[in-house]
Amino acid sequence: MLHIQQRSLAMFDRCLYFNTNVFSRKIEKVWIDAYSELGLAPAHAYLLRLVLDKPGLVQRDIVTELSLDKSTITRFVDKMVIEGYLYRAASPNGNLKEHCIFPTEKALALKEPLNRIGADLYQKMQALFSVEELKSTVDWIRKASNKL
Amino acid sequence: MLHIQQRSLAMFDRCLYFNTNVFSRKIEKVWIDAYSELGLAPAHAYLLRLVLDKPGLVQRDIVTELSLDKSTITRFVDKMVIEGYLYRAASPNGNLKEHCIFPTEKALALKEPLNRIGADLYQKMQALFSVEELKSTVDWIRKASNKL
DNA sequence: CCCAAATAGTTGCACATACAACAATTAGCT
DNA sequence: AGCTAATTGTTGTATGTGCAACTATTTGGG
Numbered sequence: 170m171l172h173i174q175q176r177s178l179a180m181f182d183r184c185l186y187f188n189t190n191v192f193s194r195k196i197e198k199v200w201i202d203a204y205s206e207l208g209l210a211p212a213h214a215y216l217l218r219l220v221l222d223k224p225g226l227v228q229r230d231i232v233t234e235l236s237l238d239k240s241t242i243t244r245f246v247d248k249m250v251i252e253g254y255l256y257r258a259a260s261p262n263g264n265l266k267e268h269c270i271f272p273t274e275k276a277l278a279l280k281e282p283l284n285r286i287g288a289d290l291y292q293k294m295q296a297l298f299s300v301e302e303l304k305s306t307v308d309w310i311r312k313a314s315n316k317l
Numbered sequence: 318m319l320h321i322q323q324r325s326l327a328m329f330d331r332c333l334y335f336n337t338n339v340f341s342r343k344i345e346k347v348w349i350d351a352y353s354e355l356g357l358a359p360a361h362a363y364l365l366r367l368v369l370d371k372p373g374l375v376q377r378d379i380v381t382e383l384s385l386d387k388s389t390i391t392r393f394v395d396k397m398v399i400e401g402y403l404y405r406a407a408s409p410n411g412n413l414k415e416h417c418i419f420p421t422e423k424a425l426a427l428k429e430p431l432n433r434i435g436a437d438l439y440q441k442m443q444a445l446f447s448v449e450e451l452k453s454t455v456d457w458i459r460k461a462s463n464k465l
Numbered sequence: 466c467c468c469a470a471a472t473a474g475t476t477g478c479a480c481a482t483a484c485a486a487c488a489a490t491t492a493g494c495t
Numbered sequence: 496a497g498c499t500a501a502t503t504g505t506t507g508t509a510t511g512t513g514c515a516a517c518t519a520t521t522t523g524g525g
Binding site: 194198228229232240242244264266 | 474
């Protein structure tokens with residue numbers, strides 16, 4: 170009994186970092202698979218969803234909303250501009266340093282499938298975990314992020 | 318009241334993937350900082366800890382223990398061999414396809430600081446979260462990983 | 466008004482990680 | 496024993512991501 174107990178407890182089973190890392194990589198694959206239908210990586214899909222939801226965001230706000238580095242956002246936006254999903258427009262307040270990021274018609278056409286895939290993924294998660302534990306865990310993870 | 322409630326609920330606050338991803342990136346930085354003292358990335362540090370704990374593991378078992386791709390493990394082991402922390406030895410059962418991975422003296426000298434840093438990180442997490450919520454959350458994350 | 470500090474975004478570089486293809490060896494089946 | 500399938504590990508390639516350094520513009524203070 171004790172022997173079996175020890176055998177099942179792997180070295181890093183108690184480690185928040187390790188297990189988060191493993192989980193993150195696994196869930197990433199699920200998301201990659203889902204958004205591959207649109208030829209988009211999850212990160213890009215989320216950027217598009219954000220900009221579709223709030224057209225005209227400046228990059229520094231996207232940085233904040235997506236909790237990514239500004240260099241990363243520059244590259245994501247660049248790529249979405251090249252692929253025709255986003256465009257940069259001069260700031261309406263005349264500030265030359267910032268641009269507002271808008272979705273193109275091509276991106277607008279993606280709004281429904283993006284939302285559908287998002288909903289499907291949510292459903293998929295609900296098939297694995299209860300609504301209550303999903304909510305409480307996500308809440309915990311979000312609060313934990315804010316503490317780091 | 319309702320207005321304030323809406324304002325504080327960002328677009329992806331309910332999303333398990335998004336929040337896990339953000340959290341994972343943030344905690345990764347904490348771990349990077351901690352192990353930088355030894356000039357090691359977290360992933361490499363974990364590999365060393367594993368091999369120090371179980372000398373002679375074959376790569377396919379490391380793949381399983383660390384939940385990483387075999388190509389990633391090949392590269393990690395290569396790098397640790399180059400840096401003098403690990404060495405590959407012929408399998409004792411004569412199998413020519415597999416090698417056993419052992420720690421060098423240089424790695425053995427790291428055992429104590431690796432464990433100390435690991436313990437410090439655990440302490441740091443305990444300063445932020447209660448023992449009980451740490452345990453239950455890590456358990457949940459681990460189980461969730463197994464479902465994906 | 467002027468200047469230094471701060472800011473918005475860009476670019477170079479590095480790293481971890483995975484997929485796909487592959488080579489060499491082993492395992493399993495007839 | 497022989498042959499095919501499976502396995503172990505390697506290599507090429509691609510991607511997302513961040514840090515550091517930088518440029519150009521804005522902001523704030525004297």
